[in-house]
Amino acid sequence: QVQLVESGGGLVQPGGSLRLSCAASGIVFSFYAMAWYRQAPGKQRELVAVITSAGSANYADSVKGRFTISRDNAKNTVYLEMNSLKPDDTAVYFCNAKRVLDYWGQGTQITVSS
Numbered sequence: 671q672v673q674l675v676e677s678g679g680g681l682v683q684p685g686g687s688l689r690l691s692c693a694a695s696g697i698v699f700s701f702y703a704m705a706w707y708r709q710a711p712g713k714q715r716e717l718v719a720v721i722t723s724a725g726s727a728n729y730a731d732s733v734k735g736r737f738t739i740s741r742d743n744a745k746n747t748v749y750l751e752m753n754s755l756k757p758d759d760t761a762v763y764f765c766n767a768k769r770v771l772d773y774w775g776q777g778t779q780i781t782v783s784s
Contacts, residue, residue, distance in 0.1 A: 672696035672773045674765045679778030682755055686782070690750040692765030692775055703768040704741055704748040708761035708780075715764070719750060732758070755782045 678690040690706065705720040719739035721727045727739050738751040748765065760782050765775035 672767070674767060674773055674775035676763065676765050676775045676778040679763065679780050681781045681783065683784050684756060684782055686755050687751070687753045688755065688780060690752070690763055690765075690778060690780075692748045692750075694746045694748070694765075694767060697767055697769075697773065699741075699746040699767075700743040701769060704739075705766040705768060706739060706748075706750045707764045707766055708759075709764070709777075710758075710761040713761075718763070720768075721748065752780075755780075757782050 673695045674692055676690060676692045678688060682688050701723055703720060703722045706718040707715050708718050709715040717730060718733055719729045719737055721739045721741050729737060736754045741748045760780060762777040762779050764777045767773040
């Protein structure tokens, strides 16, 4: 059974930082590209960042220079370091594992507000 479990969400002030973690089980983690998506109220789910099995990362334009995705294959975990957070970053953030099939975590809420 595949499980992706996100943690690290919460309330943060504008300009603050958070680090999300996603622990994977039930897959050969190193074979998968891993991604973070987010979905704000009333909006479609959008890709935030993706890291390939080889460690190459790509970002949405809206988060470039502020967010960093990384992975630790020994811990079966992917991270999203978020800095200079803005109110527009408020959303539910989902972890995603990509290969032949997509697997999703349950999501974690990030609220950026003063």
